[in-house]
Amino acid sequence: GAVVSQHPSRVICKSGTSVKIECRSLDFQATTMFWYRQFPKKSLMLMATSNEGSKATYEQGVEKDKFLINHASLTLSTLTVTSAHPEDSSFYICSAGRDSYKETQYFGPGTRLLVL
Amino acid sequence: QKEVEQDPGPLSVPEGAIVSLNCTYSNSAFQYFMWYRQYSRKGPELLMYTYSSGNKEDGRFTAQVDKSSKYISLFIRDSQPSDSATYLCAMSADNQGGKLIFGQGTELSVKP
Numbered sequence: 037g038a039v040v041s042q043h044p045s046r047v048i049c050k051s052g053t054s055v056k057i058e059c060r061s062l063d064f065q066a067t068t069m070f071w072y073r074q075f076p077k078k079s080l081m082l083m084a085t086s087n088e089g090s091k092a093t094y095e096q097g098v099e100k101d102k103f104l105i106n107h108a109s110l111t112l113s114t115l116t117v118t119s120a121h122p123e124d125s126s127f128y129i130c131s132a133g134r135d136s137y138k139e140t141q142y143f144g145p146g147t148r149l150l151v152l
Numbered sequence: 153q154k155e156v157e158q159d160p161g162p163l164s165v166p167e168g169a170i171v172s173l174n175c176t177y178s179n180s181a182f183q184y185f186m187w188y189r190q191y192s193r194k195g196p197e198l199l200m201y202t203y204s205s206g207n208k209e210d211g212r213f214t215a216q217v218d219k220s221s222k223y224i225s226l227f228i229r230d231s232q233p234s235d236s237a238t239y240l241c242a243m244s245a246d247n248q249g250g251k252l253i254f255g256q257g258t259e260l261s262v263k264p
Contacts, residue, residue, distance in 0.1 A: 042195075068250055079240060079256045080196070085249060129195050133250045140186070141252060143195035 039063050040132050042144035049120055050152055057115045057147045059130030065110040066132035070141065071103075074127045086113040120151040155179050158241055158255025167264050171228040175241035175255045178222065182243040182253075185217050187226045190238045190257070199239075200226065231262045 039062040049055050059069055067088045072080040084105050085093040092105035102124075104116040113132075117124055127148050131141040158175045165171055173187075183204055188196035200215035202208045202224075208215045214227040224243075228235055241255040 040195075070251070077259070079254045082251065085251065127193070131196075131252075140184075140198065140201050141250065142198060143188070145195045146193070148193070 038132075038134065038142040040130065040142050040144040042130055042147050044147060045145060046148045046150075048150045048152065051121055052119055054116055054118045055120055055149060057117075057128055057130075057149075059113045059115070059132070059144050061111045061132040061142075064132075064134050066134065067110060069107060069113040069130055069132045071105060071113075071115050072129045072131065074129060074146075080129065083115075088113075117149065120149070122151045125149055125151045153178060154256075155253050156241065156243060156255045159258055160256045162259040162261060164261045164263060165231055167231060167233060167262055169231050169262070171231050171235070171260060171262075173226040173228075173239050173241075173258050173260070175224050175243075176222055177224075177243060177253075179243075179245065179253075180219075180222065181245040183246055184244045185215070185224050186242045186252070187213075187215055188240045188242060189235075190240060192237075196240055233262050233264050236261045 041060045043058045069086040071083045074080050083098045086105045086107040088107045094100045107113040129146040131143045133141045156177045185202045187200040189199050190196040202217050205217045205219045212229045216225045238257045238259050240257045242252040244252050
């Protein structure tokens with residue numbers, strides 16, 4: 037199988053603090069991982085493409101200084117929401133593709149962030 | 153016009169019915185087509201993957217791709233209450249680094 041994990045599954049933080057979310061591919065290597073944001077009853081919105089060993093590529097309208105992405109190894113990418121505000125509250129999901137089948141992505145279980 | 157259009161539903165069917173879910177798209181460069189199932193508050197789960205045109209069957213699920221019409225479908229036979237979820241179509245093109253374009257998702261409810 038292809039398993040992707042995320043940690044934490046839920047996090048509550050105070051406004052102004054930073055939150056780090058981890059995404060791991062457990063049984064395969066992934067040079068590319070993707071970070072999405074999903075609002076209730078809405079589809080997934082791609083935020084950025086995380087590339088191992090290089091800078092992430094952000095989608096238009098996504099603040100790179102607010103959503104810091106680090107892809108330090110072939111199995112781990114992290115998303116840090118800096119100086120979080122209530123409007124950052126959302127469901128964040130990562131995905132990873134096997135290197136030989138990049139078009140088939142496997143998703144993590146998601147992280148629910150609530151900023152008070 | 154969005155690149156991928158999907159009727160958001162909700163769609164409600166009785167148990168045992170055949171369900172038909174559809175997406176249309178505008179980008180003729182799309183070559184890879186996927187269907188994901190997402191339960192509430194969970195990450196999407198890959199159901200079906202098809203490359204280019206044709207049909208693919210896996211148990212109760214059948215995926216069809218008609219590139220000439222820019223239309224893809226997912227059929228669920230003998231639907232079960234456990235099939236109740238949101239179904240998302242997704243597609244991508246070569247040289248896109250694996251970036252997926254998603255439909256809006258169709259919310260399906262299968263009533264016992």
